Amino acid sequence: MNSDVKSVVEKPAVATPAPVRRWASITALVPGVALCAVGAAIALGVGRLFSAVSPLLIAIVAGAIVANTVTLPAKFQPGLTFSSKRLLRIGIALLGLQLMFSDIVGLGWGVIAVVVAIVVLGIAGTMYAGKLLGLSWTQRILIACGFSICGAAAVAAADGVVNAKEEELLTAVALVVIFGTLMIPTIPLLARSFGLDDVSAGMWAGGSIHEVAQVVAAGSALGATALGVATIVKLARVLMLAPVMAFLSIRQRAMSDNSNLQVKRPPLVPLFTLAFIAFMGLRSTGILPEEVLGVAKTVQTALLAAAMFALGLGVRLSVIRGVGVRPFVLAALSTVWVALIALVGVVLVS
Template structure:
């Protein structure tokens, strides 16, 4: 009887510890989504990161809020990534044609490989390199946080990578349409390039909308095809992490990450479920709202870890790597679109 009673009591205590921080993240999420209603072209994820970063640098976050903030940055983030699968339809991606699908795989694969290689030459540590590589090659801040869920990087490295994704992705919103116009690309080709090169889905929507209606449609599909690559990349990283732990830590009690993280399994399941076309439209709409809210809460929590003083100690190397990664991924996407996109 004592054991039966202790479990609910422990659960209540755990809930009590995370509640204050969760309420803060919920309030910030509501504010970010409200601003997004007034400014639809600005992602609530971006707004939340900025809110968190400002709060972290002007306010000393009380210790009692930390459990809920950590819960939001980890658990809510993974749930949000899983629900992201509801926005993906395999048929739409296949409709791009096998040429563009190969281009998408090349963007992600070569983008990660090239960024990792250059980062190693620069002397940047593995975890910082892989966070930047995945964030810039796959789907921005969500990919950074998902990668952290597999490799367990330092908070400063995660905050740095998220900040860089936000800065460079935002700069690309006007840069890609202007560059596409200067290169004389058709609206469709420009949309394919935007979807293949810009980091965040919301940033792709903003850039694609600036180019035109046709560009917006193909840009979003190409971007979602890149998002699909999140599952295999995280699986590969998890296997690599297991092998690394096995090789460096002999303690049998050390916990190894699963072969495929649970949130990745959820992501794949949601994607396959959406692709069956059995879900009512209302369920998809609610799923999108929930996914956006969960990721927005997670981004606010991550933003609370962005401290200017800590970023200054990181130095310029990650910024240089982010610049090179942006140029590299955009270049791969442009060449691929010119070869296969017409």
């Protein structure tokens, strides 16, 4: 009897086959990804009804409403994490198909210099102001990238490199939504008050507003000419996402080399950054038909909407209240600073 018991106790556990583990990992993603797909579909549908409102903003707001009214079971979390990170990076990479190198060069070297100045000085000024306010480096860099480059997508891309705290990520995303939305009516009103022509007004809108969709909304209010200029200038800022993420990645690698902690080093250049540039190069060849580009844009918007819905689900009022007023002060300062740089640049090149 004792020998039987001993044999049972000493019998080694049977390892779960790798295919079974992989299947279990995939099925664990289904609830969260499905929820984000529903959120993205709703955002895209509402966006079609109200074309002046970005589906990405709708997705973030919808996610935040759900997060603050419903308690989701834990089974949704793996899929939400997957959507907010992996789907987001794929969507960012596909953004490259909206850009051609000729569009950027066609702006002229003066405008290109202004775009570079907006991003570089915008990030530098925001980082300095955030330091004076006593905010952490990671919180500052998320806000700086979001407000200087391309909104929530840049915030999440930067988080993928620097690994900020969850509350810092969600706060930065919420601030992009709040302050970027406020810029939609503000820039057209100020542009007319300053007597800017359509081209100059479009350059200012594209150079100062956070999200691509917010730029489109503001540009539409300024007229067709301003809208075209604003979109190209904004997409030129989006292009700056690649070198900025590469710089942050190199910095993080250097920090991990100089640290005694055993931490995983980020790649020298993030894969989604390389994919972004590759897709931009592919678009520049002119071999892709408009139909393919149209489908790619729809897929990219859907992926980013799903990712933004996932991020919105983490925007809880209790978390926002907990971070205090300093991030809001930095967001306000960064908004004014970036807009001022853009306005000076417009005046210089006009």
